[in-house]
Amino acid sequence: MKAFMKKLNVNEVLWFIILLGFCVYIFYLLSQNRIMLYVHPRMVKYSILLGAVLVIFTILQLRRILKKHAPEKFRKGYLLFFIPLILAYSVNPNQMPMDMIKKKGISISRSIDTKLDSSGSISAAIKKEELYKAKAISFNKDNFDPFIYDMNENLDKYLGKRIIICGFVSRNNDFSQDQFTVTRLLMICCAADTQGIGLMAQWDKAQTLKEELWVEAIGIIDKAVYHDQWDKNQKITVPLIKIDSIKPIDMLEDPYVYPNFKIWE
Numbered sequence: 307m308k309a310f311m312k313k314l315n316v317n318e319v320l321w322f323i324i325l326l327g328f329c330v331y332i333f334y335l336l337s338q339n340r341i342m343l344y345v346h347p348r349m350v351k352y353s354i355l356l357g358a359v360l361v362i363f364t365i366l367q368l369r370r371i372l373k374k375h376a377p378e379k380f381r382k383g384y385l386l387f388f389i390p391l392i393l394a395y396s397v398n399p400n401q402m403p404m405d406m407i408k409k410k411g412i413s414i415s416r417s418i419d420t421k422l423d424s425s426g427s428i429s430a431a432i433k434k435e436e437l438y439k440a441k442a443i444s445f446n447k448d449n450f451d452p453f454i455y456d457m458n459e460n461l462d463k464y465l466g467k468r469i470i471i472c473g474f475v476s477r478n479n480d481f482s483q484d485q486f487t488v489t490r491l492l493m494i495c496c497a498a499d500t501q502g503i504g505l506m507a508q509w510d511k512a513q514t515l516k517e518e519l520w521v522e523a524i525g526i527i528d529k530a531v532y533h534d535q536w537d538k539n540q541k542i543t544v545p546l547i548k549i550d551s552i553k554p555i556d557m558l559e560d561p562y563v564y565p566n567f568k569i570w571e
């Protein structure tokens with residue numbers, strides 16, 4: 307046993323453990339579909355490629371452990387790689403914390419400009435003319451961003467329609483007690499570039515709703531005057547949901563929505 311231990315290269319063993327740790331974590335995220343908490347669906351293929359490369363590096367590193375080597379100092383720098391590993395295995399992410407969402411800003415006046423990114427999936431193509439004639443609209447992760455964008459561009463065509471929308475409760479500091487936002491996180495590339503988007507809602511019991519509570523809201527589309535997100539001195543008209551009913555729900559498995567302008571025919 308002592309002879310075997312002497313053959314071991316401690317630095318190479320540490321590097322093997324680090325590579326193996328990252329390798330296992332990547333494949334855990336992929337197998338549990340939790341990779342979607344970090345990257346846009348179109349980036350998953352690159353995550354799979356990364357996992358495959360890590361597997362190759364880990365196998366190659368295993369061969370180096372017993373390789374003969376000259377005595378060398380312990381590489382303390384390797385210990386730094388254990389910090390992200392420990393955080394990765396100990397933190398259980400669900401969605402971005404509310405304080406970070408508020409710092410980035412929650413857009414209710416318009417979606418951020420994502421028209422150039424039309425890489426989202428398509429559940430069903432929609433004709434705007436048919437949408438404008440519909441009496442009720444149901445939001446989902448595929449249509450959330452394009453519907454909100456179009457609703458801000460053509461608000462008069464949506465007035466009086468019944469809406470069903472799911473999201474979490476958030477509030478801007480200047481909201482009245484009966485106002486809140488039904489919010490989702492819009493991801494363009496990865497979790498680092500997400501921004502809160504949603505629709506302002508009005509309900510006489512809004513103060514009973516805690517921030518970050520996930521809800522399903524049903525109501526009628528109206529309009530309200532609010533300040534522009536980018537110019538606080540400018541007043542603009544924004545969509546407003548007058549709530550008829552609302553109920554708590556579990557957080558959706560995929561809390562993000564994505565740019566998806568392919569949805570229009």
